[in-house]
Amino acid sequence: MLELQQNALLGLLPEEDLAHLLPHLEQVTLSLGQSLSESGRQMSHVYFPLDSIVSLLCVMEDGASTEIAVVGYEGVVGVSLFMGGETTPSRAIVQSAGKAYRLKGQLLKNEFYRAGPMQRLLLRYTQALLTQMAQTAVCNRHHSVDQQLCRWLLLSLDRLPGDKLIMTQELIANMLGVRREGVTESAGKLQRAGLISYNRGHITIIDRPGLEKRVCECYAVVKREYDRLLNHHDVM
Amino acid sequence: MLELQQNALLGLLPEEDLAHLLPHLEQVTLSLGQSLSESGRQMSHVYFPLDSIVSLLCVMEDGASTEIAVVGYEGVVGVSLFMGGETTPSRAIVQSAGKAYRLKGQLLKNEFYRAGPMQRLLLRYTQALLTQMAQTAVCNRHHSVDQQLCRWLLLSLDRLPGDKLIMTQELIANMLGVRREGVTESAGKLQRAGLISYNRGHITIIDRPGLEKRVCECYAVVKREYDRLLNHHDVM
DNA sequence: AGGCTTATGTACGTTAGCGTACTGAGTTGG
C-alpha cells in the first residue's frame, strides 16, 4: 500500500477511489528502451511509473526524433485513452529502467467516466503535460543545447530517487533531437565546471544548484505548473 | 442557427446539447492583437472562433515569444477552464480579426461536468491541441524557417474563408519566434516562386498546392490528427 | 591477454539563423 504512494498521481486519490483500482494494478518492470506505445497504435494498458522514466517522442519520416515530454512517478503514460482519441502520433519509450504499475486501458476508462476524483486528477495531469509540451516547443526554438541539456538532466533527476542516471550521450542526443557530438561538448562543459561526472553511460550529478543556475527558465515554468496543478490541496 | 455551424466544435454537438448552450452564446468581434488570455490569469469566458484566428503564445522573461498552437473555427480558446487548472502560463492573442462566440467559463464547466457529448468533444479537441503542440516542438527543432513559414501559412489558411490574410512579417516573426528579416527572406522566396504575393501586411495565396509541396510533414501530421479526432462519425 | 564493441572526445569545414544597420517604398495625417 505504501508502495502505491510512490506514484504521485495514484497517491493523490482518495482511499475509496484507489480501492477501486487496487485489485487491477499490476506491477511491472520496464527496461531501458522498451516501447510502451507506438505511433498510431492503440495501447492496451496505461502505465503509472514508480521509479522508471518514460519519454514521449515524436518520430519523423526520416527517423529523427524529439522528446516532447517526460513522464515519471508524477504522471501516467497513455492519456490518449481517456482523452478519447485512443492513439497518438507519438511514441513512449522507457528512458530509465524501473518499476511501474500498469492498468488495463478499459478499466482506466471506466474509472475516468465515473466522473469522480480520478477524472479530475487525470485532467489536471493532462494540463500539466500540455504545459510541458508547450515549453518544450519554446525551449527548442530559443535555447542553446547547453541549456537544454541542463533542463533535461533536471527533469530526469526530479523523477529519480538518487543522483545518478544511466544514459549514454547518444540516447540523450536522440531525446533532445540534436547531434551526439553536441551533447558531448555540452556535457564536457558541465563536467569541467564540476557539475556532473560522466562515465560511459553513467552520469552522476555533483552540483545540482549549479545546474539550476545554468538552466533556462523553461525548467522552472514547467515545475511550477506541475506543483500548482498536482498539489494535494487543490486537486481533491 | 446556421451560423453556429461555423464553429465546427459546436457544429458537432447533438441538437439538444447545443440547445443548452444556445441562449448563452454571445457573438463578439475580435480585433487584431486583442488578448483573450494572459499568462496565469483566469479567463472569464471561453471563445469559439468563427472566422477569427487565435494564437496561443508562450512568452519568455526577455519578451521573446513563440506560438505553440493556433485555434480557429475548428476549436475553442480556454481549455484550461475545463481541464481543471483554470489558468495556463501562455497567452491567447487574436491573430486574425473576426467573429467568435463567447461563453461564460462557468457555463462551459457546468456543461462539461454533465459528462455528455460536450465533454467527449472537448476532450477530443484537447487531444488534437496536444498533438499540435507536440508537432510544433518537433518543427522548431528540425525544420527551416522556410518550411515553418509554409506550415504557418497553411494552418492559417485552413482557418480562413478566403485566400488572403492580413499579417505583417513582423507579426509572423513573433509567432514563429524568429527574426523579422528571416521572414522577409523566406517570404521573398515564396513570392519569387509565385506561390504568394506580399503587400504591406496583405498576403494573398496564389498557389496553395505549391505551398503544400514545400511544407514539412508537420503540417500533414497535425491536419490528419484533427481530421481523425474531430470528424462527425467518430465523435458522436 | 587480446580482440571486439561501444562510448566518448576532438577536429575540421559548412550552413542556417542571428544581431545590427541601413535603404527604400507605401501609407497616413497634419
Next chain:
DNA sequence: CCAACTCAGTACGCTAACGTACATAAGCCT
C-alpha cells in the same frame, strides 16, 4: 503636399549547431 511613420528588402559579420571523419578509451567476451 510634405513629414512622419510603418513595412519590406538588403547587406554583412558572427555564432551555434550541423555533417563528417577520425582518435582514444573503457568495458566485454573468448
